[in-house]
Amino acid sequence: MNGASSASQTLEITANAGVVQARQRVRALAQQCRFSLVEQTKLITAASELARNTLIHGGGGTMTGGLVEERGRRGVRLVFDDRGPGIPDVDLALTDGWTSGAGMGLGLSGSKRLVDEFLLETVPGQGTTVTVTKWAR
Amino acid sequence: MTERVPILQIGNVLLVSIQTDLDDQSVMLLQDELAAEVVETGAHGVVIDITAVDIVDSFVGRMLATIASISRLLDAQTVVVGMRPAVAITLVELGLSLGGVRTALSLDKGLRLLERARAESLEEPEPDAAAGPGADGVGPDAAAGL
Numbered sequence: 092m093n094g095a096s097s098a099s100q101t102l103e104i105t106a107n108a109g110v111v112q113a114r115q116r117v118r119a120l121a122q123q124c125r126f127s128l129v130e131q132t133k134l135i136t137a138a139s140e141l142a143r144n145t146l147i148h149g150g151g152g153t154m155t156g157g158l159v160e161e162r163g164r165r166g167v168r169l170v171f172d173d174r175g176p177g178i179p180d181v182d183l184a185l186t187d188g189w190t191s192g193a194g195m196g197l198g199l200s201g202s203k204r205l206v207d208e209f210l211l212e213t214v215p216g217q218g219t220t221v222t223v224t225k226w227a228r
Numbered sequence: 229m230t231e232r233v234p235i236l237q238i239g240n241v242l243l244v245s246i247q248t249d250l251d252d253q254s255v256m257l258l259q260d261e262l263a264a265e266v267v268e269t270g271a272h273g274v275v276i277d278i279t280a281v282d283i284v285d286s287f288v289g290r291m292l293a294t295i296a297s298i299s300r301l302l303d304a305q306t307v308v309v310g311m312r313p314a315v316a317i318t319l320v321e322l323g324l325s326l327g328g329v330r331t332a333l334s335l336d337k338g339l340r341l342l343e344r345a346r347a348e349s350l351e352e353p354e355p356d357a358a359a360g361p362g363a364d365g366v367g368p369d370a371a372a373g374l
């Protein structure tokens with residue numbers, strides 16, 4: 092689990108309610124980190140997309156979130172982790188509008204734009220881990 | 229735990245005000261119930277108030293766009309009112325333009341927009357009569373004029 096702070100907490104995302112809880116958890120973290128309203132909104136929206144992917148495409152998993160401090164900056168880091176089918180073609184999955192299902196195909200590409208750091212690790216047949224970080228301005 | 233969002237009827241307009249953080253199933257339920265209500269009541273307008281909504285992701289965005297297209301097919305107009313500036317900024321960056329969705333800053337402005345849209349649509353000729361000269365439909369006459 093890369094770089095989540097010691098105070099980070101893990102949340103199970105195994106049903107629709109987990110996606111709602113993920114949004115609430117991330118809102119609390121963003122407020123703790125004193126994000127502006129716009130930064131807060133961007134991070135919660137990204138988290139909502141990634142949590143839904145964990146549930147729908149990954150077959151359920153976890154979100155681990157916490158505050159991080161690096162080189163004098165403060166931010167929020169979220170790790171979405173599942174043991175689902177993985178993503179065979181990452182470039183395709185990151186294309187605006189591309190969906191393997193019935194979605195809008197904006198979750199991965201859109202959430203990448205909404206955060207400062209975006210790391211997608213996936214192994215077909217083994218699972219997917221998406222780590223995102225947003226720094227306070 | 230599916231939540232049901234109340235749908236109010238005021239004259240010919242259906243009004244929905246989203247007050248809680250809805251899970252995806254509740255969002256789908258709202259979409260289905262709104263479509264059914266438009267048919268049942270013959271409403272000519274739908275107002276969705278998102279003043280209290282602090283994020284709109286692609287799932288909710290799609291619901292708004294879908295309701296707008298369904299109501300259009302049923303001869304009704306949809307207006308989304310009260311979108312927060314931070315939500316609008318985030319939606320654009322997410323990649324959702326919501327091009328087909330009308331918006332207004334307040335409930336009051338939304339209702340007035342619907343009234344005006346209704347008045348304008350009543351002035352237009354019926355679609356059946358639109359094949360004659362001067363109409364911009366692609367009837368046989370329009371083709372002959374090329």
Ligand SMILES: Nc1ncnc2c1ncn2[C@@H]1O[C@H](COP(=O)(O)OP(=O)(O)O)[C@@H](O)[C@H]1O
Nearest residue numbers: 144148149184190191194195196197198199219
């Ligand atoms: N956690 C995941 N596990 C497996 N596949 C995923 C995961 N997240 C995303 N994907 C794949 O990437 C595609 C694009 O994701 P996204 O941009 O969120 O669009 P959508 O969810 O609307 O399909 C998905 O359709 C899916 O095929």
Ligand SMILES: [Mg+2]
Nearest residue numbers: 144194198199
């Ligand atoms: Mg998605």
